[in-house]
Amino acid sequence: MAQAQAFETDFWKDENLRKVWDEIVPGQPRKTIPYLLTKEAIALLCKAVGETNPLYLDEAYAKTTPWGGIIAPPSIHILLMFSCTEADDWMRSPGTVNAGQSWSYNKPARPGDTITLQARALDKFIKRERLFVVHDNVFFNQHGDVICSGRGQTIRPM
Amino acid sequence: MTTTFETLSVGDNIDGPKFSVSRESIRLFCDASLDYNPLHLDDNYMKGDFGKTNFGGIIMHGMNNFGLITRMLTDWSYPAGAIHRRLETRWVKPVKPGDTIQPVGIIKAKQVTKNSRFVLIDVLVKNQNDEKVAVGEAMVEFPVAAAAAA
Numbered sequence: 001m002a003q004a005q006a007f008e009t010d011f012w013k014d015e016n017l018r019k020v021w022d023e024i025v026p027g028q029p030r031k032t033i034p035y036l037l038t039k040e041a042i043a044l045l046c047k048a049v050g051e052t053n054p055l056y057l058d059e060a061y062a063k064t065t066p067w068g069g070i071i072a073p074p075s076i077h078i079l080l081m082f083s084c085t086e087a088d089d090w091m092r093s094p095g096t097v098n099a100g101q102s103w104s105y106n107k108p109a110r111p112g113d114t115i116t117l118q119a120r121a122l123d124k125f126i127k128r129e130r131l132f133v134v135h136d137n138v139f140f141n142q143h144g145d146v147i148c149s150g151r152g153q154t155i156r157p158m
Numbered sequence: 159m160t161t162t163f164e165t166l167s168v169g170d171n172i173d174g175p176k177f178s179v180s181r182e183s184i185r186l187f188c189d190a191s192l193d194y195n196p197l198h199l200d201d202n203y204m205k206g207d208f209g210k211t212n213f214g215g216i217i218m219h220g221m222n223n224f225g226l227i228t229r230m231l232t233d234w235s236y237p238a239g240a241i242h243r244r245l246e247t248r249w250v251k252p253v254k255p256g257d258t259i260q261p262v263g264i265i266k267a268k269q270v271t272k273n274s275r276f277v278l279i280d281v282l283v284k285n286q287n288d289e290k291v292a293v294g295e296a297m298v299e300f301p302v303a304a305a306a307a308a
Contacts, residue, residue: 007192009188009192009194010194011194011195012196041190044189044190045190045191045225047186047190048183048186048187048189048190048191048222048225049177049187049222049225049226049228049229050175050177050226050229051225051229053229053232053233053236055236065236066239073225073228073229073232074232074242074245075221075224075225075228075229078190078191078193078221078224078225079190079191079192081191081193082191082192082193083192092194092195094196094197094203095195095196095197095208096195097197097208098219098220098221098249099248099249100246100247100248100249101224101246101247102244102245102246102247103244103245103246104243104244105241105242105243105244129210157208
């Protein structure tokens with residue numbers, strides 16, 4: 001769990017540094033940081049959803065498949081979203097509610113990949129007294145290949 | 159029976175894995191996703207109102223549904239030489255400790271494109287009371303050439 005130790009798990013701590021809905025500028029890139037994906041991080045995400053496919057976990061087996069080695073499940077962006085952003089990013093604002101998303105998958109992420117993120121708010125709006133932000137996210141590997149791209153909406157805390 | 163693009167029919171079902179939700183499973187998902195939003199950790203915080211909504215206690219990450227649907231789709235795709243290409247989801251109802259959830263899929267359409275073949279799948283996650291907690295749509299590619307691991 002070395003990864004979680006280096007990560008600030010108290011989302012209240014940096015709350016005053018984060019942008020609220022009023023301050024989020026659609027179109028403005030978010031600060032992001034590169035992240036080295038490990039076998040262990042993949043295995044932990046698999047464990048959290050009961051995933052046992054050896055393609056994600058067993059290098060000897062994965063080598064015999066067309067993928068040629070361990071790959072991460074497509075849903076790895078669940079982890080990457082928080083790994084590639086900093087503590088002051090507004091995705092961490094307590095009370096942020098995920099209101100739906102769509103993700104497209106191109107190439108699988110692999111252990112040892114250094115993953116980068118290009119992200120921004122694309123739009124914001126108000127609906128039924130709720131404050132929404134539309135997110136636009138693309139993850140790349142160290143070769144510049146797109147891993148996956150996603151669009152999502154969150155309801156911002158008031 | 160091996161799934162192939164040719165033999166699939168609109169209306170065919172995919173059954174996903176049942177998943178028991180507990181405080182421990184939610185905590186594990188925090189550690190695995192690094193999403194430590196107090197929605198998933200802090201019962202006191204969850205006693206408060208969120209606009210017009212009151213959850214009454216911690217709730218499961220919506221993305222846990224997403225991970226389970228993905229598990230169903232990749233377990234179904236890989237043996238067929240198919241590739242999971244897209245998933246769109248929306249949460250309908252919060253999931254809480256003690257719930258048991260299960261993703262299912264229903265083949266909605268087949269589409270041949272210039273270079274490949276795609277299957278569209280309606281997906282949903284239901285709880286132990288047969289209530290929908292998440293809905294969405296997925297797209298799986300069945301490449302014409304079998305060795306298409308890109």
